[in-house]
Amino acid sequence: MRWCLLALLLVDFHYVHARSVPRSALSDEDAEPAADPKILILGGGVAGVIAARTFYEQGITNFVIVEARDELGGRLQSQTIGAPGKELLVEYGANWVQGTQASEGGPENPIWSLVKKHGLNTTSSDWFGSMTTYDENGPADYLDTFDKSTDVYNELTVVAGARVEQQLVDLTARSGYSLIGSKPMTPADKACEYYAFDWEYAQSPLESSWIASSWGNNFTYDPDQGGFGDTNAMSIDQRGFKHFIQAEAADFLQPEQFILNATVTNIAYSSDRVEVTLKDGTVLTADYALCTFSLGVLQNDDVVFQPALPDWKQEAIQSMVMATYTKIFLQFPEDFWFDTQMGLYADPVRGRYPVWQNMNLTGFFPGSGVIFVTVTGEFSQRIEALPDKQVQKEVLEVLQAMFPNATIPEPTTFFFHRWHSDPLFRGSYSNWPPSFFSEHHQNLRATVDERLWFAGEATSQKYFGFLHGAYYEGLDVANNLAQCVQGNGCAFIANVTEVTNAYPYVI
């Protein structure tokens, strides 16, 4: 009943309030619920769209997605690059469906289901069987080290599992590597470890939880642990990977159920309502808000909460890390590089322009002349602070080191997105730092004052960092909220008011 159309956005709150059931009665199962409570879904990425679909499927239609960008999709972002006549749409955000097993009795990745439903063009990408290796002196065959690093990584997840069973504390993944005897010393050793670890988590083993990173690997990639398999489908669809979620939204979303170009600056909440202020001064009121903004946005105060979020929520937000994963795209007029899918470069500095991907291949974009290199973590933040020209110079120097006899032409395109600086994201995806506390994670998801709900990639315990994590959180949290809205008793997501150590420190 508090729903107001766009023309009525500046509705007199007192008028609306006077007509509504006292909100404080809502948690009381005997009380009469509001006839048609309004929900604001803040953010139109995968979590926001799937939450909206979940409401729709339950017959709840009084919701509005509020999105700052001019399209839905969130971190599914693409751009057309390239010289005139050789344009190519590339994904500088998410690009893979991670885990695509369909049969064998295991679960199917819900992103894969949507990709198939909406007919996206994908290609299977081979991360381990199509690799050429380099160091600062050019081609250098260290494929044996590369193959071994995969086994070492698997052992890391197995030993982490044993720690969980014995209830041993978490350690850094670096400690884990050392304890299983893996102590990379040479640039090649480090590059191989980087490929297995940092290229996935966007942070180093030292910065990552041993247990959570192992769980993260298992739940997505290991069918024995309920995962979706280790094959990865890369979108090469020229409508953009985002097409799968935009097409899904188009199947149910009505024009009055989403607002684009609408940046939230303030979220005021109490135990009976939520009031959201946009950059242009518009005020939206609702009974509930479901916030799906990235962890980075929450960490960085890009949106102000009034009152300030409770201590337990702030501690949870600041306990998780928003990591950065940066793809740097180049197009060349002719090729001089490897003909495998992947290239690995071992710089003396770990993480310096290490992972290269060749798009000029059958099954990808033959004739495109496009390759890209990925950097992560602190190195991503470093290059974001540099002008494009300087980054381009470094990248070309690395290519010259990899191909000492080649005359490297000027690239016709050089492009990367600064995810860490982007005020709508402040990074690429979340990563779990060492000293893992499940309670912090629970608090990241927990409802505040019964009115303010949270969902997104980062709130997923099993799939943080992934599209399917955002999907499942949109689904699960919206299902809980739908119960409240329908007056079936509220399944609030509980908080742990203080996360304490089992034993006091011994000094």
Ligand SMILES: Cc1cc2nc3c(=O)[nH]c(=O)nc-3n(C[C@H](O)[C@H](O)[C@H](O)COP(=O)(O)OP(=O)(O)OC[C@H]3O[C@@H](n4cnc5c(N)ncnc54)[C@H](O)[C@@H]3O)c2cc1C
């Ligand atoms: C470079 C990169 C590569 C990735 N690769 C993969 C991959 O290959 N496979 C995979 O599974 N996952 C990948 N991911 C992760 C995946 O993209 C995310 O997990 C997922 O898209 C997160 O969805 P979400 O709905 O939780 O959040 P978002 O997509 O961040 O949605 C939140 C929305 O809120 C909006 N918003 C933010 N602030 C405001 C504001 N103040 N007012 C209004 N709106 C606001 C944003 O614009 C955004 O649309 C990658 C991510 C990046 C960045």
Ligand SMILES: *[C@@H]1O[C@H](CO)[C@@H](O)[C@H](O)[C@H]1NC(C)=O
């Ligand atoms: C959003 O803004 C863009 C760029 O300013 C504009 O082209 C587009 O029409 C706007 N879209 C909506 C739905 O307001």
Ligand SMILES: *[C@@H]1O[C@H](CO)[C@@H](O)[C@H](O)[C@H]1NC(C)=O
């Ligand atoms: C990960 O999977 C492996 C192999 O299936 C298993 O042995 C290990 O216990 C799992 N690790 C965790 C942290 O669950």
Ligand SMILES: *[C@@H]1O[C@H](CO)[C@@H](O)[C@H](O)[C@H]1NC(C)=O
């Ligand atoms: C792409 O690869 C083909 C061979 O597979 C080669 O003939 C062509 O020159 C390459 N294109 C560019 C632009 O590098």
Ligand SMILES: *[C@@H]1O[C@H](CO)[C@@H](O)[C@H](O)[C@H]1NC(C)=O
């Ligand atoms: C899918 O992409 C491939 C490789 O670029 C292309 O050859 C093919 O035509 C595309 N298929 C469709 C249906 O768009």
Ligand SMILES: *[C@@H]1O[C@H](CO)[C@@H](O)[C@H](O)[C@H]1NC(C)=O
């Ligand atoms: C580069 O050229 C030199 C001299 O011809 C040759 O010895 C060397 O093997 C070449 N290196 C590569 C990587 O092709």
Ligand SMILES: *[C@@H]1O[C@H](CO)[C@@H](O)[C@H](O)[C@H]1NC(C)=O
């Ligand atoms: C946190 O949980 C407690 C019960 O455990 C509850 O009373 C309190 O309202 C919750 N805090 C908020 C801000 O929702």
